[in-house]
Amino acid sequence: MFNSSLQQLGSALRAGQxxxxxxxxxxxxxxxxxxxxxxxxxxxxxxxxxxxxxAADTMLANGTAQALTGIxxxxxxxxCAKGWRTTCGSKMLENFVxxxxxxxxxxxxxxxxxNLGKTNMDEFAMGSSNETSYFGTVKNPWDQSRxxxxxxxxxxxxxxxxxxxxxxxxxxxxxxRQPAALCGISGLKPTYGVVSRYGMIAFASSxxxxxxxxxxxxxxxxxxxxMAGFDERxxxxxxxxxxxxxxxxxxxxDGLRIGLPKEFFAEGLGNDVAQTVEAxxxxxxxxxxxxxxxxxxxxxxxxxxxxxxxxxEASSNLSRFDGVRYGYRAPEYTDLADxxxxxxxxxxGAEVKxxxxxxxxxxxxxxxxxxxxxxxxxxxLIAQDFTEAFKQCDVIMGPTAPSTAFKLGEKGDDPVQMYLxxxxxxxxxxxxxxxxxxxxxxxxxxxxxxxxxxxxxxxEARMLNAAHQYQLATDWHSRAPQGL
Amino acid sequence: xxxxxxxxNADVRKVAILARLSMDEAGIEAARSQLSGxxxxxxxxxxxxxxxxxxxxxxxxxxxxxxxxxxxxxxxRELFQSIAPKYQGxxxxxAGLYLxxxxxx
Numbered sequence: 001m002f003n004s005s006l007q008q009l010g011s012a013l014r015a016g017q018x019x020x021x022x023x024x025x026x027x028x029x030x031x032x033x034x035x036x037x038x039x040x041x042x043x044x045x046x047x048x049x050x051x052x053x054x055a056a057d058t059m060l061a062n063g064t065a066q067a068l069t070g071i072x073x074x075x076x077x078x079x080c081a082k083g084w085r086t087t088c089g090s091k092m093l094e095n096f097v098x099x100x101x102x103x104x105x106x107x108x109x110x111x112x113x114x115n116l117g118k119t120n121m122d123e124f125a126m127g128s129s130n131e132t133s134y135f136g137t138v139k140n141p142w143d144q145s146r147x148x149x150x151x152x153x154x155x156x157x158x159x160x161x162x163x164x165x166x167x168x169x170x171x172x173x174x175x176x177r178q179p180a181a182l183c184g185i186s187g188l189k190p191t192y193g194v195v196s197r198y199g200m201i202a203f204a205s206s207x208x209x210x211x212x213x214x215x216x217x218x219x220x221x222x223x224x225x226x227m228a229g230f231d232e233r234x235x236x237x238x239x240x241x242x243x244x245x246x247x248x249x250x251x252x253x254d255g256l257r258i259g260l261p262k263e264f265f266a267e268g269l270g271n272d273v274a275q276t277v278e279a280x281x282x283x284x285x286x287x288x289x290x291x292x293x294x295x296x297x298x299x300x301x302x303x304x305x306x307x308x309x310x311x312x313e314a315s316s317n318l319s320r321f322d323g324v325r326y327g328y329r330a331p332e333y334t335d336l337a338d339x340x341x342x343x344x345x346x347x348x349g350a351e352v353k354x355x356x357x358x359x360x361x362x363x364x365x366x367x368x369x370x371x372x373x374x375x376x377x378x379x380x381l382i383a384q385d386f387t388e389a390f391k392q393c394d395v396i397m398g399p400t401a402p403s404t405a406f407k408l409g410e411k412g413d414d415p416v417q418m419y420l421x422x423x424x425x426x427x428x429x430x431x432x433x434x435x436x437x438x439x440x441x442x443x444x445x446x447x448x449x450x451x452x453x454x455x456x457x458x459x460e461a462r463m464l465n466a467a468h469q470y471q472l473a474t475d476w477h478s479r480a481p482q483g484l
Numbered sequence: 485x486x487x488x489x490x491x492x493n494a495d496v497r498k499v500a501i502l503a504r505l506s507m508d509e510a511g512i513e514a515a516r517s518q519l520s521g522x523x524x525x526x527x528x529x530x531x532x533x534x535x536x537x538x539x540x541x542x543x544x545x546x547x548x549x550x551x552x553x554x555x556x557x558x559x560x561r562e563l564f565q566s567i568a569p570k571y572q573g574x575x576x577x578x579a580g581l582y583l584x585x586x587x588x589x
Contacts, residue, residue: 096567097567099560099563099564099566099567191543192542192543192544193543193544193546206541206542206543207543232549232551235548235549236542236544236546238544238546239549298532300528301528301529301532303525304525304526304527304528304529305529307522307525307526308526308529315503319504322504323569324569324576324582324584325564325568325569325582326564326567326568326569327569328569329569329570329571329576331571331572333585334585335585335587336584336585336587337504338506338585339584339585340504341504341505341506342506344503344504344505344506345505345506345507348505353503353505353515354515354518354519354522356503356505357496357499357500357503357505357515357519358519358522358523360499360502360503361491361495361499361519362526364498364499364502370530371526371529373539374529374530374532374534375529376539376540376541377532377534377537377538377539377540378529378532378534378537379539379540380537380538380539380540381532381534381537383540383543414521415518415521415522416521416522416524416525419522419525430543431543432542432543432544433543457544
């Protein structure tokens with residue numbers, strides 16, 4: 001049951017072979033057994049999950065069930081869910097029970113899916129290893145001495161360890177794709193604006209995008225069908241016709257043109273990752289695709305540009321956490337300014353404070369042009385590189401991360417080294433393009449390697465097609481960590 | 485003003501005040517050292533010639549949507565105030581207002 005696809009689970013539920021209550025209980029039992037070691041979930045609430053499962057069973061019985069009805073999904077703890085504690089991985093929101101649902105949560109509720117719990121994450125989604133969470137580190141199910149990646153590390157670990165049927169994540173600079181790669185699962189960041197950001201706690205609003213995390217491209221397509229769509233409550237939500245992201249899954253790959261950016265295979269990429277990704281490209285050639293070398297000359301600037309723009313937006317977004325209306329308030333203070341400063345100093349962790357400081361600095365008087373405006377201009381150059389590249393190819397492929405999962409604590413004291421682990425994913429967010437990661441083998445220490453697939457704007461169906469055809473020909477995506 | 489890679493403690497202190505983060509001297513020194521490393525990375529941007537390039541603020545060049553000037557939200561004050569922070573055990577709410585330390589005598 002834990003290795004079934006969403007399609008299979010849906011069929012079993014609709015055929016009455018298992019009830020949603022039984023399925024949800026199976027997962028809750030598995031979480032109870034394995035989560036103390038993995039720490040993939042911050043919050044579970046069996047009573048609420050089972051109540052949703054009972055409602056799903058009613059839908060299944062009376063014929064109103066949809067594709068995801070009754071299926072237990074783990075929600076990243078960045079999505080506000082009414083009645084659920086929603087922490088964003090921070091002490092600031094340790095006791096925050098959301099009074100409303102994020103759009104994504106509402107979409108899953110409408111589909112009759114079961115919320116299985118809230119997954120662990122780097123604090124306010126700022127991190128690449130899940131080590132900045134106030135609620136403790138998440139362990140990689142393939143090797144518990146290693147990180148799961150971040151910021152959607154709990155979601156990736158939960159999917160890999162079969163602690164949920166599928167999960168949601170968010171991706172500002174790689175936070176879906178990098179943990180998906182490090183945990184050996186599939187994850188998709190859609191085109192910016194495809195999934196509503198309403199109720200998704202904001203980090204960097206011009207980059208943040210929610211997406212699905214699952215065990216296969218086929219599952220991702222089903223989840224994206226539920227998550228995507230216009231929402232007037234998000235001012236950057238795009239008004240487009242509803243599409244079926246699964247429509248092209250079974251198309252053959254004959255004639256697919258794959259662009260390989262030479263900058264993604266240069267210095268800094270681990271040999272084990274390079275060899276594994278090259279083997280995946282060879283498999284694609286066997287499936288009928290052709291390969292062309294492309295160049296993204298400005299991509300090397302994506303990390304510095306990102307570490308100006310994202311902290312700038314974050315410093316503004318996180319100014320709402322002042323201890324007045326919700327969240328943490330310091331137990332002692334002398335006056336209003338002291339209350340703000342102490343509440344924020346005590347409520348935020350070190351990485352969040354560091355990024356607020358960077359953002360405040362680059363937006364401060366005298367530095368705006370040199371940092372913020374310059375970064376926005378280079379952002380356009382980075383986006384234009386992709387536009388040029390897509391004249392020669394249909395999809396771009398390369399590594400998701402420069403190495404496999406590193407050891408817990410290995411990069412703890414050096415923020416710059418940590419930031420460089422997103423070197424291949426950040427440019428995609430800056431350009432607003434869709435990107436995904438699928439498992440393509442194992443590298444050093446038998447840890448999973450992710451193949452990144454980058455598509456043109458709104459080309460998710462084609463990317464999912466490319467991923468699905470690869471997953472029909474290989475079995476990397478169905479490998480599971482042993483000993484759990 | 486030209487950007488400086490190596491921040492002084494005074495710069496960090498000023499930023500901490502702007503960001504409303506209370507920070508002791510040890511915290512300021514630690515932040516200065518880490519921020520200097522990060523700004524060395526950021527400084528790579530300065531070598532790029534961006535004359536004539538328009539800044540890009542959003543991935544999709546779309547304009548803000550307009551909507552009819554009508555009330556669409558319902559008043560949920562009581563619900564939202566039910567999660568207000570507590571001070572010494574009591575919620576900081578009175579007569580539908582949020583309580584903060586007195587600002588004006």
